[in-house]
Amino acid sequence: MADNSSSNTKNALLELPEPQQLKDFSTIDLKQELTKPYKLTTNDIKSFQKNGFVKLKNVLTPDVTQVLRYEILSLLKKTFKNYNDVKKNRFLSLEMMWLENTSIREFVLSSRIAKICAELLSVKKIRLYHDNALVKESGCGRTPWHYDDHHFPLDTNDVITAWIPAQAIPMEMGPLTFAEPLEVYKLVKDIEFNEFDTSYDRKINNVFKKKQVSIVEEPFELGEVSFHHNLSFHTASENKTTQSRVVLANTYFADGARVVKNPTMISGDWKKFIPETKPGEIVSSNLNPICWPTNN
Numbered sequence: 325m326a327d328n329s330s331s332n333t334k335n336a337l338l339e340l341p342e343p344q345q346l347k348d349f350s351t352i353d354l355k356q357e358l359t360k361p362y363k364l365t366t367n368d369i370k371s372f373q374k375n376g377f378v379k380l381k382n383v384l385t386p387d388v389t390q391v392l393r394y395e396i397l398s399l400l401k402k403t404f405k406n407y408n409d410v411k412k413n414r415f416l417s418l419e420m421m422w423l424e425n426t427s428i429r430e431f432v433l434s435s436r437i438a439k440i441c442a443e444l445l446s447v448k449k450i451r452l453y454h455d456n457a458l459v460k461e462s463g464c465g466r467t468p469w470h471y472d473d474h475h476f477p478l479d480t481n482d483v484i485t486a487w488i489p490a491q492a493i494p495m496e497m498g499p500l501t502f503a504e505p506l507e508v509y510k511l512v513k514d515i516e517f518n519e520f521d522t523s524y525d526r527k528i529n530n531v532f533k534k535k536q537v538s539i540v541e542e543p544f545e546l547g548e549v550s551f552h553h554n555l556s557f558h559t560a561s562e563n564k565t566t567q568s569r570v571v572l573a574n575t576y577f578a579d580g581a582r583v584v585k586n587p588t589m590i591s592g593d594w595k596k597f598i599p600e601t602k603p604g605e606i607v608s609s610n611l612n613p614i615c616w617p618t619n620n
């Protein structure tokens with residue numbers, strides 16, 4: 325998923341200390357923090373609907389962010405036995421964590437996050453598609469330009485991903501970066517997706533440059549979260565720091581959506597995320613709970 329062709333040498337990396345670990349997690353009421361409603365403004369909603377993404381500050385408190393980083397890193401260390409060895413420039417990913425880890429479950433089923441998503445999409449009910457830890461180790465290359473529509477076998481465009489950093493993301497770490505407005509996907513709709521080399525990324529980049537598309541590449545403060553639509557074009561630069569870039573990406577969709585009639589290869593592991601559901605059927609499996617509203 326990452327392009328490591330122009331990877332950094334160790335010397336060029338920005339030295340960042342590992343964020344301090346909280347001494348006592350038990351004093352933090354995760355559930356309370358993650359169910360408290362967030363005050364979205366009408367401007368946030370307008371901006372999301374026009375641009376296909378919005379970045380919101382103070383969605384998580386610094387303490388809650390630290391819990392997220394700690395929990396994702398412990399799962400990673402369990403799953404990738406060599407995680408603690410000399411850092412490599414891998415892009416590691418872990419899905420379905422919410423079934424395994426009760427703290428991460430609070431983040432994935434969070435009504436604070438899901439309500440934001442429902443309001444941004446202007447839909448009544450939101451279901452989970454999947455959770456995904458996206459960890460770029462030190463030196464990991466850039467994320468190629470893409471939109472997510474290719475990856476989700478859902479017969480709706482009411483699909484949104486909350487990209488939740490588990491630490492601040494300075495420019496050197498490669499923040500998620502968006503092309504605006506949402507409509508720019510139309511400029512590149514005839515470019516065929518290719519998951520095997522970097523040609524798609526290069527072609528998209530060329531069109532955006534030629535058409536002078538506006539690109540928003542800005543750092544994330546601690547606690548800041550971005551939300552992007554499945555047609556929003558995005559990318560991320562390499563991680564040029566000594567610290568791993570740890571992110572939880574949760575994808576949700578409007579209740580009532582169906583699986584597309586012909587899911588393709590790039591829809592990947594969709595049966596894992598939507599079990600016991602055939603193409604064309606409404607998605608309502610128990611791995612796709614309604615996360616907002618909560619009184620369902």
Ligand SMILES: O=C(O)CCC(=O)C(=O)O
Binds near residue numbers: 458487500560571
């Ligand atoms: O984490 C990244 O670098 C890419 C994330 C992404 O493409 C997504 O969340 O849709």
Ligand SMILES: [Fe+2]
Binds near residue numbers: 470472558
């Ligand atoms: Fe993406």
